[in-house]
Amino acid sequence: MKPIYVIGHKNPDVDSIAAAIAYKVYKQSSDEGLYIAAAAGELNEESNFVLERLGFEAPVIVRNVRTTVEDLLDNEKIVYVTAEMTVVELSNFMQQHRLKTLPVLDDKHKFLGLLTIGDLAMIFMERLGHGRDVDNSPEILREILGKKVADIMKTRDLVLFESQESVAEAKKHMMASRFRNYPVVDEENRYLGMISRYDLLGMKRKKVILVDHNEEKQAVDGVEEAEILEIIDHHRVGDLQTIMPIYFHNEPVGSTCTLVAERFLNNSVYFSPDLAGLMLSGILTDTMIFKSPTTTAKDRRVAAELERVSGLSPLEWGKQIYSISHLEQHSEEELISEDLKEYVSGNTIFAIAQVETVDLGRLSQRKDKLINAMNRLCERYNYAFMCLMVTDIFEEATELIVAGERSDLVEEVFGYGDTAGRIYLHGVMSRKKQVVPVIYEALRKEQII
Ligand SMILES: [Mn+2]
Known part of the structure; x- marks a missing residue:
């Protein structure tokens, strides 16, 4: 299943981090999607402190959401052959799976070479002297069928891609070559699957939900290539564009966590005391403990509810978070x-x-x-x-x-x-x-x- 990243702005603050985690939990409560809380950069000390104290794992750091080769892969089961297989076994395997291209992998799934039905046919034809050696064909056939995959697999002049390569880059190489399928490997040369020109048409972009920002300059790199599914924010409306209509909740309140908490509350979705504390932290830091002029009655109302559930005193907890940053260092x-x-x-x-x-x-x-x-x-x-x-x-x-x-x-x-x-x-x-x-x-x- 393709993940959906819930992600805040670059130079993430507590509100951004807390909103991403909380909204991920909210989404997961109501739908089957695979949601991942992400951060568009290193976390600051306050965020680390809050997460640690409340027992949350840090969100994954995602620095780029442009479309990569990995996005083109179907998450289908990997079918492969080993170098020790004989050509007889290989032929049976190809027929059984109706495949025309197969990767050859070692026991750690590392990519060794490629086998295509075309290459196989070529070997037969060449050994038969393109028809001149028909009389000896049974012997030749027997000889070839006894070979190992390792003897006939293609290991040179292959075009293979790394999963983190940009699609734009991969496309160039695909257009300049004439293969049906292209193997994809990770940075350790582990095989991940095959892509073809056909996959370029479907362009499966990365899916993101943006929280706490809506301007391209503040968003994670590559956002222009991603599919934005939703935006929840409390800043001025910026310049991001979408192709499809999306759910865009922008409201001039003190923090994004206020809006996320409000969704939990309005829809009676359960949230743990720790999650209440996390959302409260977002409100407290963004409103500077309710002192910023951005603070609204809604922020206070939602914070009071979060205080009740989390058992944290806003003033005490807010001061603790603020005392964490050691600016002089x-x-x-x-x-x-x-x-x-x-x-x-x-x-x-x-x-x-x-x-x-x-x-x-x-x-x-x-x-x-x-x-x-x-x-x-x-x-x-x-x-x-x-x-x-x-x-x-x-x-x-x-x-x-x-x-x-x-x-x-x-x-x-x-x-x-x-x-x-x-x-x-x-x-x-x-x-x-x-x-x-x-x-x-x-x-x-x-x-x-
Ligand atoms: Mn904010």
């Missing part, structure tokens, strides 16, 4: 990259990173180094500018650090800062609600002019 690049999101407007690419802290002062001391690191990132990824929001969840304020060629645009709207060049924004805590829209608006105005 991170390099500047790590600090910036941990929760970084990229955005596009016209030809402008920019990025906004955010770190949450309980002590603004300590990060401010590293401002120069942070700006240097941000400038490097701008150059590397072609950002016109980037911002780092250092948000103090108890002061309920953000210090905005800006870098890049077009940092003037940000300063224009948020102010050039005080005498120390510090842009201190009172009451600003939410990237998506209080920073991203303002920047988009500024860019839009500029583009009109």
